[in-house]
Amino acid sequence: GQQVQQSPAxxxxxxxxxxxxxxxxxxxxxxxxxxxxxxxxxxxxLFYNPSGTKQSGRLTSTTVIKERRSSLHISSSQTTDSGxxxxxxxxxxxxxxxxxxxxxxxxxx
Amino acid sequence: ETAVFQTPNYHVTxxxxxxxxxxxxxxxxxTMYWYKQDSKKLLKIMFSYNNKQLIVNETVxxxxxxxxxxxxxLNLRIKSxxxxxxxxYLCASSPRDWGGQDTQYxxxxxxxxxL
Numbered sequence: 001g002q003q004v005q006q007s008p009a010x011x012x013x014x015x016x017x018x019x020x021x022x023x024x025x026x027x028x029x030x031x032x033x034x035x036x037x038x039x040x041x042x043x044x045x046l047f048y049n050p051s052g053t054k055q056s057g058r059l060t061s062t063t064v065i066k067e068r069r070s071s072l073h074i075s076s077s078q079t080t081d082s083g084x085x086x087x088x089x090x091x092x093x094x095x096x097x098x099x100x101x102x103x104x105x106x107x108x109x
Numbered sequence: 110e111t112a113v114f115q116t117p118n119y120h121v122t123x124x125x126x127x128x129x130x131x132x133x134x135x136x137x138x139x140t141m142y143w144y145k146q147d148s149k150k151l152l153k154i155m156f157s158y159n160n161k162q163l164i165v166n167e168t169v170x171x172x173x174x175x176x177x178x179x180x181x182x183l184n185l186r187i188k189s190x191x192x193x194x195x196x197x198y199l200c201a202s203s204p205r206d207w208g209g210q211d212t213q214y215x216x217x218x219x220x221x222x223x224l
């Protein structure tokens with residue numbers, strides 16, 4: 001089964017609304033990252049966050065290792081936040097990242 | 110700011126041909142990777158490589174092989190392409206030295222279409 005489950009699969013927001021994206025792991029993790037991918041674009045690393053809470057501007061990532069989950073909070077969403085958000089984890093050292101299917105976010109004015 | 114470069118951006122070929130994709134990173138990283146993103150947009154690791162060790166995902170067909178001239182370059186060769194190889198291939202690098210934990214940085218990808 002899928003080792004990384006993301007929810008929701010898609011999300012529609014009005015500009016200014018907040019959003020919470022979830023990522024659940026079926027195995028213990030060595031590391032994890034959140035990425036942003038524009039349609040047809042490359043992956044942009046948002047956070048490397050194997051544990052705890054990190055913030056960057058309007059984005060906050062919280063990873064709880066014991067519960068095998070991570071969340072990405074978007075506050076005061078903007079139309080430029082539209083795109084796909086991917087979480088990825090590395091189950092064991094040096095095996096490479098295992099990705100979820102992503103959450104597609106659409107923000108309308 | 111792009112620091113992981115991939116060429117070509119796009120490649121169309123026919124079944125049975127050999128193709129090679131290039132990847133270069135200017136970050137001074139020790140480890141490089143190749144991922145495949147299929148039509149359902151799921152990204153899967155193919156190879157993980159540094160100058161000490163190659164780790165291959167067991168699901169990767171043998172017609173795929175990584176090729177490295179130095180730690181800044183990791184190319185991907187497909188010996189005889191199949192229709193199911195149509196996908197976007199993404200290269201990444203990280204500063205990891207075996208034993209570390211750190212961020213992976215991705216290139217823009219090479220889109221392959223096999224006719």
